[in-house]
Amino acid sequence: MKLRGLSVNLRRAWVRTFTFRPESTTERKPADEALREREEQIRLLLDSSRQLEDQHRRAQQRLREIVASSPAVLFTLEIANDRVQGLSWTSDNLLEILGYRPEAAIGADWALSNVHPEDVERVKAQTNTELFNFGRSTLEFRFRHGDGRYRWTRSDMRLIRDETGRPSEVVGAWADITDRKRAEEEQSRLREELQQAQKLESVGRLAGGVAHDFNNLLTVINGYSALILNELTAGNPMHERVTEIRKASQRAEALVRQLMILSQKEITPANEVNLNDVIIDAEKMLARLVGEGIRLETVLSPSLGYVLADTGQLHQILMNLAVNARDAMPAGGTLLIETRNVDLDEASAERRPEMKAGPYVQLTVSDTGAGMEEDVISHIFDLFFTTKKPGEGTGLGLSIVYGIVKQSSGSVFVNSQPGEGTTFTIYFPRINTAMKAEQDLPSPRPSLYGTETLLVVEEQEQLRKLVGRVLQSHGYRVLEAANPWEALLRSERYSGPIHLLLTDVVMPEMTGNELASRMKPLRPSMRVVFMSGYSERGITDRQILELAGSYLQKPFSPEALAGKVREVLGPLRHAGTVLVADDEPGTRALLRKVLTDANYQVLEAQNGREAAQKAAASDLDMVIIDLAMPEQEAIETIRIVRRVAPQLKIIAMSAEFVPLLGMVKRLGADGALTKPIQPDELLDIIARVMAN
Numbered sequence: 001m002k003l004r005g006l007s008v009n010l011r012r013a014w015v016r017t018f019t020f021r022p023e024s025t026t027e028r029k030p031a032d033e034a035l036r037e038r039e040e041q042i043r044l045l046l047d048s049s050r051q052l053e054d055q056h057r058r059a060q061q062r063l064r065e066i067v068a069s070s071p072a073v074l075f076t077l078e079i080a081n082d083r084v085q086g087l088s089w090t091s092d093n094l095l096e097i098l099g100y101r102p103e104a105a106i107g108a109d110w111a112l113s114n115v116h117p118e119d120v121e122r123v124k125a126q127t128n129t130e131l132f133n134f135g136r137s138t139l140e141f142r143f144r145h146g147d148g149r150y151r152w153t154r155s156d157m158r159l160i161r162d163e164t165g166r167p168s169e170v171v172g173a174w175a176d177i178t179d180r181k182r183a184e185e186e187q188s189r190l191r192e193e194l195q196q197a198q199k200l201e202s203v204g205r206l207a208g209g210v211a212h213d214f215n216n217l218l219t220v221i222n223g224y225s226a227l228i229l230n231e232l233t234a235g236n237p238m239h240e241r242v243t244e245i246r247k248a249s250q251r252a253e254a255l256v257r258q259l260m261i262l263s264q265k266e267i268t269p270a271n272e273v274n275l276n277d278v279i280i281d282a283e284k285m286l287a288r289l290v291g292e293g294i295r296l297e298t299v300l301s302p303s304l305g306y307v308l309a310d311t312g313q314l315h316q317i318l319m320n321l322a323v324n325a326r327d328a329m330p331a332g333g334t335l336l337i338e339t340r341n342v343d344l345d346e347a348s349a350e351r352r353p354e355m356k357a358g359p360y361v362q363l364t365v366s367d368t369g370a371g372m373e374e375d376v377i378s379h380i381f382d383l384f385f386t387t388k389k390p391g392e393g394t395g396l397g398l399s400i401v402y403g404i405v406k407q408s409s410g411s412v413f414v415n416s417q418p419g420e421g422t423t424f425t426i427y428f429p430r431i432n433t434a435m436k437a438e439q440d441l442p443s444p445r446p447s448l449y450g451t452e453t454l455l456v457v458e459e460q461e462q463l464r465k466l467v468g469r470v471l472q473s474h475g476y477r478v479l480e481a482a483n484p485w486e487a488l489l490r491s492e493r494y495s496g497p498i499h500l501l502l503t504d505v506v507m508p509e510m511t512g513n514e515l516a517s518r519m520k521p522l523r524p525s526m527r528v529v530f531m532s533g534y535s536e537r538g539i540t541d542r543q544i545l546e547l548a549g550s551y552l553q554k555p556f557s558p559e560a561l562a563g564k565v566r567e568v569l570g571p572l573r574h575a576g577t578v579l580v581a582d583d584e585p586g587t588r589a590l591l592r593k594v595l596t597d598a599n600y601q602v603l604e605a606q607n608g609r610e611a612a613q614k615a616a617a618s619d620l621d622m623v624i625i626d627l628a629m630p631e632q633e634a635i636e637t638i639r640i641v642r643r644v645a646p647q648l649k650i651i652a653m654s655a656e657f658v659p660l661l662g663m664v665k666r667l668g669a670d671g672a673l674t675k676p677i678q679p680d681e682l683l684d685i686i687a688r689v690m691a692n
Contacts, residue, residue, distance in 0.1 A: 073097050077157070077170035078108075084127055084170060087111060097176050098153070099146020116142035116150050131159045131170060140177065152181040186353065214252075215533030216460045218555035221249040223466045226558050253555050272431060273307055275339050275363055276300045278314045286322045286335075293332035294325070301340040307361050307428035309408045320401050321365040321424055328369025328422060338364040341430060355411050359430040366423040372416040380414060448562035449598040451576075451687050452499035452569055453477040457487040457515065458531075459507055467502065470558040471565065473680040475598035477687035484510035491519055496691050498526050500569055502552075505532035527568045531556070576621035576690065577601040581611035581637070582653075583630055587677070591624065594679045595686075608632025616644040622686065624673070627654040638668045649689045653677065 073094045078085040086108030094102050104110070115123050119141040130137035137157045142150040157172035225246035232239040279298060287296050318337070325335045342362045349357040372380070381402040401424075405412045409429050416422040454476050458464040461482070468478045479494060481487035484507055491498060501519060503512040516528045531552040552564045578600050580591045585606075592602045603618060605611035608629040615623055623641055627634045638650055652667060654660065655675035660667065671689045673682065 071097070072173040072175040075172055075174060077172070079167045079169060082132065082167060084131065088169075095146075098143065098151075098174075114144040116144070118142075127157070131157060132167065135159045151176055151178040153177060215554035216463045218249055218253050220460075220462045220466050222246060222253070222555050223470065223558050223561075225249065227470070249555075271308070271311065273309050273311055273314060274304060275307065275314065275361055275428075276304050278311055279318065279337055279339070282315050282318050286318060286337075289319065289322050290326045290335055294329055295332075295334045297334060297336045299336065299338040303341065304339050305341050305359065305361050305430040307408070307410075308431050309428060313404045313408070317363075317401050317404055317426070318365075320398065324398065325365065325367035325369060325422070328367055328371075333368035333421075336364075336366045338362075338366075340364075342427065344427075352411070352413075355427065360427040361430045363426040363428070364423060365426075366421060368421045371418045371420050371422055372414075373418055377414055377416055381412075448559070448566050449475040449683075450566060450569060451475050451477070451598065451683075451690065453479065453494075453496060453687075453691065454500045454502055454565065455479045455481065455487060455490060455498050457481045457484060457501070457503040457507070457512070459483055459504065467561060469680070470561055471502075472684050474562045474565075475683040475687065476565070477684070477691060483507060484512075484515040487515060488518060491523065498523055500527045500529060500565060502529045502531065502565065505530050529564060529568050577603065577619060578686075579603045579605060579611065579614055579618065579620050579623045579625075581605040581608070581623060581625040581629065581634075583607060583626070583628075587626070587675070590677065591682065594682055598683055598686075600686075608634060608637040612637050612640040612644075615641040615648065620645065620648055622649040622651065622689070624651045624653060625669075627652055627657045627660060635667055642668050651685060651689060 074091040075087055075094075076089045078088045087105050087110065090102045090105050092102055094100055094105060112120060112124065123139055123141050126139055127137055135158065137155075139155045139157075141153060141155075143153045145151045153174060154177045155172055155174045157170050159167055160169040160171060162168040225242055228242050229239065229246070232242065279300060283296070283298065290296060322335060329335075340362050342360045344352075344355060344357050344360060346357045349355050381398050402412060405426055405428075411427045413425045414422065415425070454471055456464060456467050456471070456478055458467060458480075459482055464480055464482065468480050471478050479490050479498070481490050484503075487501075487503070501516055503515055505512040507515075512530050512532075516530075519526060520528075527550075529550045529552055531554055533554040550564065550568045552561065556564075578595055580588050580595075580602060581604075582588050582591075583606050588604050588606070592604065595602050603614055603620070605614050608625075609632045611623065611625060611629070612632065614620075625634050625637060629637065634652065638652070641648060641650060649671075650669040651671040651673055652660075652669040653673035653675060670692070671685045673685060
């Protein structure tokens with residue numbers, strides 16, 4: 001028999017069992033039992049051997065399955081002369097994870113030849129230093145995949161030593177961490193955006209702390225400047241001086257708006273805007289801004305779509321980018337502004353995670369200036385970051401651009417190389433303009449006048465008086481209050497209707513919204529307009545204010561104030577019919593103009609008899625009559641009017657018989673006017689007489 005293939009113990013048992021020994025008859029029975037015992041032992045040994053072989057085979061299969069399903073490539077590295085050499089073995093999943101067949105990876109040069117050139121020296125130095133000093137090493141580096149693209153990988157290695165303590169081999173695991181790296185980069189970007197937002201929030205709080213009072217002052221300056229300019233002719237020497245005051249105030253207003261834009265809390269009127277129109281309008285200003293040494297060129301798409309943005313803010317973007325380009329081209333160059341429509345597909349959007357697929361309007365501003373390094377580009381939109389010398393730059397310009405673009409739901413990118421110029425590319429969401437042509441049809445300008453009663457609540461006295469004066473000049477009856485408690489008292493004591501509450505947002509002890517909430521149950525038909533310089537509290541309540549009423553941002557012009565009030569109250573209804581009785585054509589013409597602008601219908605009479613006849617024959621609401629009238633005395637005319645139309649309101653006016661005006665009630669009139677007549681006084685007394 002052949003004994004090869006059996007273990008040593010089995011062979012010994014076999015020899016003992018089958019070696020011939022002469023036996024006596026008396027020994028045969030015990031020998032048979034011993035033989036059976038040996039056979040049983042052999043059987044048990046064979047079963048145990050088969051079990052061990054099965055366990056070994058299953059363990060090897062399990063190990064192969066584990067390696068195959070591992071997200072990492074397992075490998076070993078050779079060591080020679082106490083230096084790490086190339087791969088000596090790698091698991092089969094190398095092809096699946098990194099795109100190479102295992103047999104092609106064996107060797108000293110393969111691994112390092114595929115490491116990114118910028119990472120090679122670091123990988124070599126770190127591998128040897130850490131392994132031989134600490135017994136282990138962890139590396140992250142870029143490795144060229146089998147498809148030719150570099151991917152981020154992580155290698156974890158341990159050093160194996162032999163019985164003498166000398167390094168004999170390195171074992172390790174190698175994983176593709178590209179997705180994790182992308183996630184880390186995205187988190188880093190989000191952290192930077194959060195830091196930027198926190199900086200902007202700090203500036204927003206700073207701006208909000210001063211905006212309320214500062215915008216009150218600007219509103220007063222702008223408002224009174226506008227009123228004075230309306231009273232001055234263009235040739236008046238004071239006209240030019242007041243104009244300069246108003247320009248200075250508007251520049252101060254622009255400065256406050258810049259700070260508010262940085263905080264992204266600025267309330268701006270977003271309108272459908274064509275960028276081409278904004279660029280054409282700003283072209284002359286930009287040319288003067290960059291100077292004669294820089295050539296300004298524009299390439300504007302004739303079919304450019306519309307975007308939803310504020311025109312003033314778009315001007316601000318162009319101006320800041322132009323200034324940035326000018327400073328980058330001290331020796332001259334070219335500034336190119338381009339526009340075009342862009343439709344971003346899903347694949348393009350994936351390369352720019354901050355953008356969604358869809359239609360955009362692209363604005364590109366390029367210069368041929370000095371360009372920028374990568375480390376400068378990474379901070380270019382940071383608040384207060386500047387490469388200029390102290391005193392030459394604030395670091396706000398590009399931060400403002402970034403804030404405006406983000407506020408308009410857009411995205412901005414910069415591409416630059418040292419010596420090759422800089423290009424800013426801005427994407428604004430393009431809106432549907434199918435109805436634009438119809439919307440652009442000119443509409444008649446609505447009247448800014450009215451006769452309703454308004455309650456103005458403003459703690460700053462100068463501003464409160466300005467608002468009251470402007471609204472009274474537009475025909476409204478105005479009640480004033482310096483604080484919310486005074487406003488509640490005025491409302492309680494005033495028996496007539498209050499059509500609109502115009503209140504500041506931030507006031508001591510009670511906000512404007514809280515005041516409106518208290519008044520609304522008692523005056524449910526009352527409309528509300530909130531006004532504010534947009535301080536921090538106003539920012540907090542912004543959504544509440546939009547739900548509770550309309551909003552008027554300070555500083556505002558008299559026209560904007562009157563327009564907002566009329567907008568909230570709705571289209572002006574017919575204010576009434578007034579008969580003006582005066583023998584002077586000039587007086588009749590003046591009163592007709594003032595009353596017509598206030599939406600009154602006006603009839604005229606040039607003597608007392610005609611006035612009495614028209615009062616009896618016409619559907620009138622009021623008669624305004626001069627006390628000195630031909631053909632029939634005014635006092636007699638008033639008595640006749642009272643007899644034929646007792647419901648009519650009558651106002652007597654005079655220049656000669658002023659003492660008689662103090663007795664208008666005895667004369668049968670409801671009010672009195674002293675000539676010469678001021679338009680705001682006329683409308684004020686009409687409103688008061690009509691309300692009683």
